[in-house]
Amino acid sequence: MANSSPTPNYVGVDVSGSTLVAALVSQEGAVVERRESALERDTVAAQVAREVAALRDARPESISGVGVGVAGLVNPQTGRVVVSNDLPALARGDLRAELARATGLDVLVENDANAAAYGEFVAGAGVGSRNLFYVTIGTGIGGALIFDGRLWRGDSGFAGEFGHITIDPDGVQCVCGNTGCLETVASGPNIVRRTRERLMRDSTSSLSRLGLKRDFTAADVAQAATDGDDFALLMLERTGRYIGTAIAAVINLLNIERIVLGGLIMEAGGLILDPIIREARKRSFQPCFESTQIVAAALARDAVPIGAAMLARDAGQSR
């Protein structure tokens, strides 16, 4: 998508996965240019600075700001990464300050789920809504809220911890210390765990019959389901019911206009979305359910770069 308008452009960067995605994004949220590289975990700030420079060299358009989405808790006042299980180096340094120094640009750092939510809101499955709840289901389960067109970060910047909602009080122990968090059954690794456990109990199924490798992932389960395997379908259906139970809590509490579901597992489409919606309907207060649209995310891996870029745009406008 070429964009030669004279309006300002922004760089959005996603450092939440094993691949770094950097994109030049138009004022309206369209990706103008896109770069991917393997994430250099110990020197993230330097790598992001290089990617911004490369985008600058490749495109003549002026860049007005940089937004970076990171897997971690970000202090909304200072822009510093407080905790990052994936990239502990980020919490030791000051990504925002280092990057501002290296590029000479205004830099904004945001939690990846918040950035993705804002990306979907501006240019994806959230377009047309004013109030939105975004969920991403991956290695962990994240969430983010948009009220009246603005990110709701909560009192200390940590709102949207959807993965740690209790859906089974007597359930499995979670890394967070609680038992029965949504994440203990519906995150990627836990979909794999549940699938393994059930395969061991169920003598009529096997890894090979499912077409699964020894070290299969949740995406492989989704693929097997898409290929029509009953057992994989059952696993997705159960997973959808768990997610739908927690979604119902959000619907009841917030009477929210739109819910956008992202993450790799959503590539199974209706096979996961339909059970989510069924369970959410069953477990939510009817007048609240009726005014909520539950949809799949539209931007895939571009949600974070687009959202981070648009947050940098809005921060620039309010300065």
Added chain:
Amino acid sequence: MANSSPTPNYVGVDVSGSTLVAALVSQEGAVVERRESALERDTVAAQVAREVAALRDARPESISGVGVGVAGLVNPQTGRVVVSNDLPALARGDLRAELARATGLDVLVENDANAAAYGEFVAGAGVGSRNLFYVTIGTGIGGALIFDGRLWRGDSGFAGEFGHITIDPDGVQCVCGNTGCLETVASGPNIVRRTRERLMRDSTSSLSRLGLKRDFTAADVAQAATDGDDFALLMLERTGRYIGTAIAAVINLLNIERIVLGGLIMEAGGLILDPIIREARKRSFQPCFESTQIVAAALARDAVPIGAAMLARDAGQSR
């Protein structure tokens, strides 16, 4: 509390219980004059109009508007009561229009939990906060949200349906159609139900030993616990754990500054509040929990009249 300042006053009315409470409320949220009468269920609008007139006669201060809190869903655009299980007559008429005609004043109608939340926010346990979640535990369980100092009504006005959050997926059937809603175990009538069931199983306890009447209420259980009865204490402790589980979902999702708990059962003080806080801590994401204050409501039955009056004040200011 006399208030002879020349600032405008508002009337706030609570028609959510068996007693109607009408209060003249100062600009700052102080009750200047207060009237109670048995609710006339079939002629609520006429009764409210009479109570407003009586307050006008009794006090020389001018009245600038009327706010009414009702147990029911209210359409925030039209001010009409959409559903009221307690007072079906309200949903057939137009309380706001009838009352405006009868009094010649601007009238605002609001859901009772929303009104109570705003009352606590302006003049009760919410003072000093900007973001608040309010819960009321009575015959039903209601909730309400305040974000950035304003009521958050959600997309169609039904936000805060806290009582229908699933806390036990395999639990008891709820009137709403779901199973295992918080309300099925922690509302007043369900505290009574659980107490009865357990008394029948437990041969060492009995109604008489608990000092309970045959038709005891949740308030009686709270009183028995306050008097030191172990069995009643256990019932409150379990109830607190159920409520705390749902509170944790709110904390995780919203990272909210303050949570205010109201309703008759809260008169047991720490005997119910402590287990709520313990369970909420256990089941919420630690950084979210740490920035939340969980406190008991301060205004008792005045929360709705004060809140409704203050909403009428703010509606007048924005006109």
